[in-house]
Amino acid sequence: MRSFLWGTYLVATIVVPYSLGKLTGLRIDDPKKPDALYPAVKLKAILAPLLLLRLGYPDTITAYSMEDNQLGLRQVLNMSITVTVVAGILIRCWNYTSFTILYFPMFLAGIIKYVEGVWALKFSLGLNTGITAKEIAGEGMVPRFLDALPKIDGLELVVKAYYRFHCLKPHLEDWIYHPRFISHRQLSIDHCSHQEAFRITEIELGFMYDVLYTKAPVIYMKLGLFIWFVSFFWLVVTLCRFNALPKSILHLDVIMRNGKMGFGAFVYSYQYTKFTFCVLMLALLLVAYQILLLPYSEWAIVKMSKRSNWPLVPMFLQFFAPRSAHKWRQWSDSMYQFNLLHYCLRRDWTRHIKFLNFWGIYDYINWNWSLNRMGPASLPENLKERVWEELKVFEKARRTHPFSKRGEWSFERYSVGTGEEIRRSIExxxxxxxxxxxxxxxxxxxxxxxxxxxxxxxxxxx
Missing domain, CATH: 1.20.5 (Single alpha-helices involved in coiled-coils or other helix-helix interfaces)
Known part of the structure; x- marks a missing residue:
């Protein structure tokens, strides 16, 4: 599944520019092509802004790896060139008919979604690595905000995880934060049970994943929501206008210059009409489905909690917050096992196939075989509790000192011998x-x- 997703992600960035390159040959009143194909030309032209719409990617993926986020600024140049190419295609196919008026709303929707995707890439790593006075003042209001939260099951866990992530920002290198906010009573997890501590950590990691690989931080902003509904509005306008056009307008140009109807050209145009309608409907359904998923997210719960005094908002929080805290799981409570000894000592017949060593294919197969041989192991509750208790013990011993110990506390606590070999292993x-x-x-x-x-x-x- 991972390989399939990665391949699809890469192919999308290749297929769309190639398709736009093919569409650049479209032109109304082209002397080299018969007049009977003009309706198909106008129908093909509307595919250009549809391809632009797909370049914005869905909400659930804007990047596949960290390197994609680092290339966010380069995407601005690619976007400018692509938008110029699409505009050129539409201009060449414009002839001031009722059908070509559809190009404008579709073009706007495509540009909006493309800009949103590039914005999400740039936003993920484009934050300032230092803390400002405004952020310090905003974080100082967090404890009072947590005290004023409505008493809804699971809401405090989600909000606490969000503000812990917001203060720590673990996805940013050299981020400067104030630990006094994390150690505050409302944001601290020292007194939480192991179930709550693991759930808060799981939600924090979910926030980090969304920031790096999805549009969540962008679409839940005021401007992001406005962009969402504007693009959806223009898609609806395009589909309704396309469906309302009389069939005589769609096939008007099929009439030959001698006044006779070309039956083959009419069928050709009719098929393209149905195909274009299906593509527009599919694009609209995909966008509508993504809009329906907007409230089913921890980001939405945090945003609604800030407006808990608005009408109907407490009712939505009462419905979504408990499900997010207890039912919607980002983690399957299981981990893959990797045995290094098995990996190093394993010998099989595939090592004799020479071409598998090309580009490290043999090592890749061996690694995945060792990783998947035993399958994922579930993490029992008693192990979670033991890990959580051990972490609290070490945190108490560390106090305010930096993380500089590498096993000494465990040796001292469990009275492990301090032989030269053991000391050498941690030094x-x-x-x-x-x-x-x-x-x-x-x-x-x-x-x-x-x-x-x-x-x-x-x-x-x-």
Missing amino acids: TAFDKSILAWHIVTDICYHHHSEEQIFRETIPFKR
């Missing part, structure tokens, strides 16, 4: 230390399991 390079302790954990886990089985079977042997 070496960080990546080597991770690899060493991954192998040690795997060996100790299986060794402990074997000893446990042996102890349980001794009474039966006696």
Whole structure:
């Protein structure tokens, strides 16, 4: 699925410019083409702004990797060139008829969606990496805002996760934040249960994913919502106007210069009319579906919580907040397992196929086989509770000191021997230390399991 999605994402940026290049050959009153094809030419021309609409991408994906966000400024140049090409296609096919009037609303909808996609790319990493006086004043109002929230199940979790993400901004490098806001009573998770702590972290990671790879931060702004409904309005206008046009207008140019109707040309034009209508309807349904999904998001819940005194807003919060906090899951509570020893010691017949080593294909297959061999493992509640208790212990020991310890506290807490070999394993390079302790954990886990089985079977042997 990941490979299919990545391939589709890449192909979309290739197919659309290629299709626009083919459409640049369209022209009304072209002496090289028969007059009977003029209706099809005008119908084909409306596909140009439709392709522009698709370049804006749906709300759920604007980037596939971090590098796409870093190229957001370059997309402005691509957008300018593409919009110019589409405008040239429409101008060449314009002949002041009732049908060509449809080009204008469709063109506006396409430009709006394309600008929205580029804006989302630029917005994800275009924030200032330092904190301003306005942001400090705004964050100072957060505790009072949390105290005034209506008592709705799950609402406080979502809002707390949002403001923790807003203060920390973990997706930005060198972001300067004030830890006193995070340590405040309303934003702190020190006194939360392990279920609430994991759920808040899950929502925070969902916010981070939305910022990096979707349009969520843009479309839930006032300007973003305005752009959404304006583009939807122009799509509705285009479809209604297209459906209301008399069929005689659509096929008027089919009449030959000698006054006779070309039946083949009429059928050709009729098929293009139905095809264009279906494409417009599909584009409208896709946009309408995305609008219906707008309230089913943590972003919408946060925005509605800021307007909780408005009419009908508490009713919407009562419906959406509990479902977001408890039912809509971003995480499946499972993790894939990777055994480094199995990966390094595994030998199979595919290593003898030479062409698999080209571009690292063999390593890629071996890596995925080792990763998927055992499948994802669910994370039980008792393990979540143990992890949460351990984190609180280490946080209490750390206090205000930086994260500079790499195992010393665990050695001291569990009275582990301080031999030279153990000390060397945590004082070496960080990546080597991770690899060493991954192998040690795997060996100790299986060794402990074997000893446990042996102890349980001794009474039966006696």
